Amino acid sequence: MRREGSAFQGLGVVMLKELSDHLSSVRMRVLEWLVVLVALAALYGAIQQIKDTTAEDPFLFLRLFTTSRDPLPSFVSFISFLVPLMAIGLGFDSVNGEYNRRTLSRILAQPIYRDALLFGKFLAGLVTLAISLVTLWLIVVGLGLLLIGIPPGAEEIGRSFLFLLVTIIYAGVWLALALLFSILFRSAATAALVTLGIWLVITFIWPVLAGAVAQVIAPPDPRYMALGLQTPATVQAEQILARLSPSTLFAEVVVALLDPTTRSLGPIYLSQLQGAVLGAPLPLSESMLIAWPQTVGMIASAILLFVIGYVIFQRQEVRA
């Protein structure tokens, strides 16, 4: 038997309420200032570097995002570092906060399903992140125009816009993770610490660990080692393991999109390079093709994390 009515009844109401909560919260304001200041610093460094060193570059505009000048990392590295923090900051107390304020059972006694509450919270978080990221993107594009003085081409705008979209998807992955832990743990502090811990492990420890684990799974071939080369099987295993982390996926997509000369995200044999004009940029559609599997991987992990949380939330007791 089907249950009556739509699962999305009240979705818009929940979303708007959560969105206004997010946008007016002190937490969000702090995060936004952090991101804007850090991004401006990175941008300033990049522009200085570009002015000093780059003479001619067909994709000068994209260099804004990827160029770094010591001691500051590039804009892209800042973003890949800060976006998860923002997403976790928005999501870690979304469901357990309702428990702790004792509002959950009162809200669920209204004619809506739990689906609407959870979807609404996720969408509100995502829209909040999207608003911040779009603003940031516009700031970067605008400042780039002003400070470099060269208008970007259509392809550069296209590439940087796709980078924006992928960043929002990346934020969605972390938001879904934060939401999942806010469902699992009644204490917001526990949820925040666990999510941040997982973020640290996935982003900083896992890439290193993946190399070590790959050596165990596919031990390097002494013949390759004698030649000073990496064993293909080991490299592949390492890549597969590293790609379990959304941070790796995001980094790969960013490289493919913002550096048009990227031809492959994995190891390639010399034979595959035959006839290739090294350093020649790929058209946007080809770059998208390279980045597509990683993008789908990120979307899938966001959906997977959300669904796990959704199933648990549906079964959870509402009493505090």
Added chain:
Amino acid sequence: MNADTVIEAKGLTKTYGRATAVDHVSFSVGRGEIFGLLGPNGAGKTTTILMLLGLTDISAGEVSVLGFDPVRQPLSVKRRVGYMPDTVGFYDGLTAADNLRYTARLIGFNKPEREKRIADALAQVGLSEFAEKRVDTFSRGMRQRLGLAEILMKGAQIAILDEPTSGLDPHATTELLAIIRAFKSEGVSVLLSSHLLERVQSVCDRVALFSNGRIALMGSVADLGREVLGGGYVVDIEADGAGFADRLALIPGVSGVEKIGVGRLRLHADRDVRPEAAAEVVAMQGRLKYLGVQEPSLDAIYNRYFETRPDEELTMKEGARHAA
């Protein structure tokens, strides 16, 4: 289900793994009735309420709320039933009116209707002047009243209140009970739960006493008093004059007369003998100062009932052991 029954539960059961929280509970609530689910904490009252609202799965049994099945038609049930949970919570950063606006939008009222309903509801619970105050400044009693305002705003046919008076001072309790009585006069049925028997016995038409997930006793307070306490009615008389005791003892139905002070007598009877007693005192030229029937106290009923029951269970267990 007849037309005047708004909630009908039959054999309602909730199990968590091997533990049984609610064990084959059956009861019905009539239109405009105030029905109390009473019993100690952990007796299964809240679980029963959540099952009525479709907020938790039903392990076995049937429930019908206003003719709807809470499991299959939760939206229809929740649209017509107002619920105030145990220690109701609100969004502290929002004003009282904004909290209600959020609920009203979830229900789906349009803007003019929303504003009118919210203003009316806040006025009814005496919170009009606090409408634009943030809820984090509210006392416990005000929050509970805001919870009732939400139910009023919703225009619910049934109000389900979980521990509405817990943690309130006597004054706030009195105010809250007055609002609950007002529900009844508007034809709203009320189902309330409480572990404070004395506080709510005055408002409940009928009560169900919970114990370990079962309904131990059900009925009006007076009926339960007679059933459990046995002695029926206790009538207290205070009058100036002498020699009433013998005359009063002769009134049919009176089983005993007890002197409890200067000029004060207590009658034990199997029916309400106040009219006859008054007539006797007046006939003997006595000056009647006080005449009252003692309402049986739920606490007394509850304690008496559970004083006797554990023994029975104990003997049964021992019998079983012997038999084995």
